[in-house]
Amino acid sequence: MINFSSMFFRYYYLFLPILLLTISCATTGKQASQSISDNAYSTLSNQSDSYYSGHVLGQSEASAEQYFVREDRTGYYLLDPDDQTWKAHYYFFRIRDHIYEDLVDQLPTTDQEIPIVLNDKVQKYINFYQNRGRKTFTRWLERSGKFIPMMTEILKKKDLPSDLVYLSMIESGFNVKARSPMGAVGPWQFIRGTGRKYGLKIDGWVDERMNPEKSTIAAANYLSDLYEMFESWELAAAGYNAGEHRVQRAIDKYNHDDFWEMSRTRKALPRETREYVPKIVAALVVVKNPEKYGFTEIDYHKPQSYEVAIVPPQKSLKDIARVINTDYKSLRDLNPSLIRNATPPGSDYLLKVPDGYGKVVSEKQTELYALKKYNAPMYVTYRVKRGDTLGGIARKYRSSVSSIKRTNKLRGSLIRIGQKLRIPTKYTGSSYASKSSSSKSSSYRASSKPSP
Incomplete structure (x- = not known):
């Protein structure tokens, strides 16, 4: 529109x-x-x-x-x-x-493209990207080279504007492992429920919100639905950020179907959403001519190049990398959705491998199947109570103080009442094949009030 x-x-x-x-x-x-x-x-x-x-x-x-x-x-x-x-x-x-x-x-050339509206809010973020946010925006531009060709191709196949890739820039800075305090994950920052609604697998072994291709397909389908609902890319973007129901309620209550008009009413949309769309438009202005805005000599990352090969279930990526004689870090980076750095139990898995290694995997099938089964640590969520110590918690869950500190990035042994800890426990994966539960995590709430 x-x-x-x-x-x-x-x-x-x-x-x-x-x-x-x-x-x-x-x-x-x-x-x-x-x-x-x-x-x-x-x-x-x-x-x-x-x-x-x-x-x-x-x-x-x-x-x-x-x-x-x-x-x-x-x-x-x-x-x-x-x-x-x-x-x-x-x-x-x-x-x-x-x-x-x-x-x-x-200017948009068709009704399907994203309009560039240039106002004070957009100019504010153009100035921010050029000045205080320059280092961050430079990193985003560098990462964009790795993902934009793939994302653009997917969007075009869905008959969507290629400029929608820059929602991912604002959502995550093209960081496939980005996590928000609200539980959104991946380059497109899907929350668990929306990700599953659009076909992403999310469990204790695999989180496809961090799969660049699959999450982009899910985002394209979601954005297509949002545009069909609102017939405006600004409102579709607002719906992506705040949720379509929140935007629809604002339209009904304030009788506005224009994002810029609606954003003038503070109570219509959350502040984050009112700022979200101007950030996207400002990014579009800058990325179309980065040199003009002072972004020169950007070291764009190269697009990922890989092959897909069938590997056995429940095998560590480190062991697979050793058998096929490739770099573990490269294998891990190609498969960020494998949250345990191992293939999931149950059935064979389609693994991304560096170019030229598909044939090697085929030749090494016997050795790969002979690898030791990977027994991943599982986690329970524990809320600290008065009198708790790391040692006591570790004994209770047959874990260790060092693993609890490592998992929760604790520098010392000091914990506070009400603090949530992830406690690693051993898990053989035997039950996973029969029922693919999410992560088998339990939550223990403290009986005493948390300290201020």
Whole structure:
């Protein structure tokens, strides 16, 4: 859905110079003693960001003085008709061509594409990416090279705008192992329920929210449903962030079906969602011309290249890497959804292996099947009670203090009442093949109140 308000202002600022030029060329009588100077024209022609700030000639008088020389007369003169006409034409058409160049990049070409609305909120995040957020945005750009080709291909197959890949940039910075405090996981930050709804396997061995290809397919299907519901990519993105039901309630309550109008009402949407869409639009503006915004010499990561091979169940990736003589880290990085760094129990598994190793896996099947079964540690969740110690908790669950500290990234042995700990316990995997439960974790709530 095209934002007609933003379209109006884009074309308004495009044709405003034409109108001013026409009026000034028709001006007769006493000419101004001095019209726009050569330096002012040069300044105007180099204002590459003027379109983005929403102004070309319509600046305040304080800002406009850099373009015009004001005379104590009844009007302002853009040019001196006697000797400046052709120079004015030359600079005018340079400005016009530059504006056209930006418009071609920024305007949506079909109703299916994401509109670029340039307002104060979007400009705020453009400035943030250029300044305080430069290091972070640079890392995002570097990671993007690894995933965008694959993500774009999936989106195009679903007839979705390729620019939707930048939702993943804002969600996770293209970090496949990203985790939020709310339990969202992976490059597209699916929560458990939504991930499963869109076909992602999530259990104690595999979390496909961290599988770049499968999570992108799930995100594409979800975004397609959201667009069908709202007929607006801004609202679809808002629904992706806040949930479709929250957005629909806001539409019904405030009688707005335009995100930018709705975002002016603070209570309509959560603050995070009101900022989420401007972040995406600002990222789109920057990534389409990163050099213009100072992002030069970006070391883009190379796309992942791999083969898929059948390997036996419940085998450690370290053991598999040793048998096929490849690097364990490379094998692990190709398979981030294997949360135990081992293939799941039950049946053979399609494992990603480095290019050229598919044949090796086929030749090493006997050795791979002979590998020792991987008995993964399972976890229970325990809430610390008054009087608890790490040693006592470890004895209770037949674990060890060192493994509890390592699992919970504890530097010392100090724990506090109400603190949640993940306690590793041994698990043979024998029950997994018969019933694929999520993670068999139990929760123990403290009887005493947590300390403040």
